[in-house]
Amino acid sequence: MTGVAIIGVGHSVFGTRRDVNIPELCWESMKPAFENANLEPKDIEFFVVGNLGIWSSELAIPAIMAEYADLAPKGSMRVEAACATGSAAIRVGYTAIKSGLADLVLVLGVEKMQESPNPNVIELIGRFGSYFWEFENFGLTFPGYYAMHASAYMMKYGATEEDFAKVAVKAHHYAAKNPYAQFRKEIDVATVMKGPYVAWPLKLFDCSPITDGSACVILASEKKVKELGIEEKVWILSQGVGTGTANLSKREDFTSLASARYAAEQAYKLAGIDDPVKQLDGANVHDCFTAPEVIAYEDLGFCKRGEGYKLAREGQTYIGGKIPVNVDGGLKAKGHPIGATGVSMAVEAYKQLLRKADKGRQADIKNGRWLAHNIGGTGHYAYVTIYGLEKR
Amino acid sequence: MDVKEAIEKMGFPIIPDEKSNAWQWFDVRELKLRYILSVEGIKKFYEGLKEGKLLATKCKCGRIFFPPQKDCPSCKKSEMDWIELKKEGVLETLTVIHVRPTSFSHYDPYAVGIAKLDDGVRILAWYRGEPKLKPGQRVKVEIVKRKEGYQTYELVPI
Ligand SMILES: [Zn+2]
Numbered sequence: 001m002t003g004v005a006i007i008g009v010g011h012s013v014f015g016t017r018r019d020v021n022i023p024e025l026c027w028e029s030m031k032p033a034f035e036n037a038n039l040e041p042k043d044i045e046f047f048v049v050g051n052l053g054i055w056s057s058e059l060a061i062p063a064i065m066a067e068y069a070d071l072a073p074k075g076s077m078r079v080e081a082a083c084a085t086g087s088a089a090i091r092v093g094y095t096a097i098k099s100g101l102a103d104l105v106l107v108l109g110v111e112k113m114q115e116s117p118n119p120n121v122i123e124l125i126g127r128f129g130s131y132f133w134e135f136e137n138f139g140l141t142f143p144g145y146y147a148m149h150a151s152a153y154m155m156k157y158g159a160t161e162e163d164f165a166k167v168a169v170k171a172h173h174y175a176a177k178n179p180y181a182q183f184r185k186e187i188d189v190a191t192v193m194k195g196p197y198v199a200w201p202l203k204l205f206d207c208s209p210i211t212d213g214s215a216c217v218i219l220a221s222e223k224k225v226k227e228l229g230i231e232e233k234v235w236i237l238s239q240g241v242g243t244g245t246a247n248l249s250k251r252e253d254f255t256s257l258a259s260a261r262y263a264a265e266q267a268y269k270l271a272g273i274d275d276p277v278k279q280l281d282g283a284n285v286h287d288c289f290t291a292p293e294v295i296a297y298e299d300l301g302f303c304k305r306g307e308g309y310k311l312a313r314e315g316q317t318y319i320g321g322k323i324p325v326n327v328d329g330g331l332k333a334k335g336h337p338i339g340a341t342g343v344s345m346a347v348e349a350y351k352q353l354l355r356k357a358d359k360g361r362q363a364d365i366k367n368g369r370w371l372a373h374n375i376g377g378t379g380h381y382a383y384v385t386i387y388g389l390e391k392r
Numbered sequence: 393m394d395v396k397e398a399i400e401k402m403g404f405p406i407i408p409d410e411k412s413n414a415w416q417w418f419d420v421r422e423l424k425l426r427y428i429l430s431v432e433g434i435k436k437f438y439e440g441l442k443e444g445k446l447l448a449t450k451c452k453c454g455r456i457f458f459p460p461q462k463d464c465p466s467c468k469k470s471e472m473d474w475i476e477l478k479k480e481g482v483l484e485t486l487t488v489i490h491v492r493p494t495s496f497s498h499y500d501p502y503a504v505g506i507a508k509l510d511d512g513v514r515i516l517a518w519y520r521g522e523p524k525l526k527p528g529q530r531v532k533v534e535i536v537k538r539k540e541g542y543q544t545y546e547l548v549p550i
Contacts, residue, residue, distance in 0.1 A: 018414040057419065123493040132429060133459045137544060138504050138518060139489060139496040147487035148506065155485075155525050197501075200488040200523065247459060249506050249514040254485045 003391040004097045005225050005233040008037025008218035009347040014335035015182040016114055017212035022058050023068040026110050029216040029340075030069055033106070037218045038228070041070040044218070046102045049078045050089030050109040051339040054124050055116035065108065082128045082376030083288060085109065086215065086342025087239075087383030093219045094236055103221040109343030110214040121210050128377040130246040143207055143289060145248060145378040147199035150291035152254035154201065159294065159309035161201050165192035166312045167290035168205045168332055173318075175329025177360040182211055182335030206290040211335030215343035217350070222391070234350045237369065237388040240266030244379040255306075257292075257379030260299040264373070267384040268301075271392060276301050276371070280386075282324035282352060282363040284345040286375035287332045293325070296373050300384070324363040327352075342383060345372035349387035365389075395420060433462035436474045441543045444535045446477045448513060458513040479533040481509035483547060486525045498539060505547045507531050518546040 010032035012025055020028070034040065049062045058064050062076035081088035086109035093105035113121055126141040134140045153159055169189055175181035187205060195204035225233060242259035245251055251258065273279045285300065287293035297308035302323055311317055317325035328334050328348045331341060349370040351357045368389030375382050395405045395418045405418045431438065437460045440447035449457045449472035451464035458477065463470045486505040489496070496502070503519035517533065530550040538544050 018409040018412050018416060119494045122491065123495060126493050134516060138516060139493060139499070139502060140504055141489055141491065141493060143491065144487050144489050144504060148485040151487060151525050152485035155527060197488065197490040199490060247516065249516040254506070
């Protein structure tokens with residue numbers, strides 16, 4: 001089967017984007033992706049749009065963009081996997097090329113969450129578990145689901161709220177160096193600790209924000225890479241995918257996400273990775289809240305179960321530490337426009353591996369491999385993707 | 393400024409954003425969402441709850457389902473027995489929802505927990521009591537009415 005490479009990337013500024021509508025926001029990341037790959041819209045054979053969309057007006061974004069960006073009459077679809085929507089969109093593009101059905105696919109992730117007022121977004125996002133048994137009857141919110149993981153984790157391993165706060169401090173540290181990030185401001189542990197509770201034990205600064213944004217990658221087959229003479233590219237080495245139960249009460253424990261462990265195992269096996277810390281140069285993990293970043297360290301095997309909080313406490317996931325994680329600011333401070341997040345992670349992998357990251361947040365690239373861990377819901381969907389400079 | 397005022401003032405339902413001054417069109421077609429969900433397949437659960445019983449389904453193959461489920465994927469059968477759960481177990485996790493959805497704004501911050509019942513199944517429910525999580529905390533399930541006026545269930549520390 002053919003290898004699949006990212007040959008062009010684009011990223012909009014993440015944040016409150018009242019200055020643009022949906023197609024304008026999409027074009028902000030599509031245009032640089034086309035320029036980067038030296039391609040025209042007419043060259044694209046198939047395109048996929050990752051968008052969750054219940055809070056925004058336009059449902060048929062593929063058609064909207066077919067019109068706005070001259071992609072008609074090429075085939076397309078919109079895909080959804082909660083907060084892992086972006087990675088699911090990449091999955092569709094990746095498998096389309098792998099299967100030989102397409103050679104050039106555009107993958108766009110977009111979310112315009114602020115087309116609805118915040119209370120509506122909070123109301124809608126709480127439904128991404130089991131709507132009936134968790135939200136309708138017990139009023140769980142999205143922070144609430146992860147808060148139950150945070151509190152179980154603290155009870156089992158003795159981690160503290162300060163440990164989680166350090167994850168937020170790191171996120172803001174790197175977001176301050178990322179011109180596309182929503183919060184470009186450093187914070188300290190005291191600021192996090194002083195914040196009001198959103199869902200105990202998670203406080204305001206433990207939470208990712210409500211964000212508008214888009215990100216775009218253009219994927220190509222090996223044949224196309226040769227034909228176009230593409231020099232700058234990053235290969236998708238592998239992707240593992242998992243699904244978890246809707247009801248949290250159907251799970252065995254709350255200190256780990258089984259779907260993420262399952263996805264990681266597949267991704268590592270397919271990419272030939274047995275010691276991730278030694279074989280990867282860094283990672284983007286799904287820090288929709290601080291505690292799940294710590295849990296992700298463990299689910300991805302960056303440390304043993306129960307030791308993730310020590311990596312956070314000791315600052316081992318900064319550049320120069322054991323393994324750099326979320327050095328773009330993560331969902332927490334870069335922002336989390338649901339459908340765009342997984343694609344944004346791919347853009348970051350491309351930038352890091354090709355040493356194009358901004359000053360102060362470029363990791364040391366020795367192995368030429370970067371990991372993206374993108375979770376939908378609370379482990380309802382899990383995508384682990386490994387990107388590399390050398391095709392396997 | 394509301395939409396009506398905006399139309400009068402601006403000629404359109406357009407309100408400039410307070411912070412950025414960027415023009416925002418305020419949708420005039422408001423949508424109210426209320427779903428209609430079938431509970432026909434688990435109606436015994438509600439009949440039980442009315443009598444103060446917490447019911448689960450149990451397949452002939454021995455598998456217990458809570459929340460109750462009509463069909464068993466293990467043996468593909470759908471002839472479930474309804475069994476009463478013991479209503480006692482161990483609290484496994486807990487949160488307190490401070491930022492509430494609008495549809496729950498009539499509540500003060502509320503606690504929700506998950507317990508593993510002695511029958512082996514887990515249950516997610518309201519939690520009533522001091523919101524403290526400690527290993528091995530025993531809880532019981534109490535069937536109560538909350539503000540909405542229908543019966544629901546709470547975890548209460550023993
Ligand atoms: Zn059965």
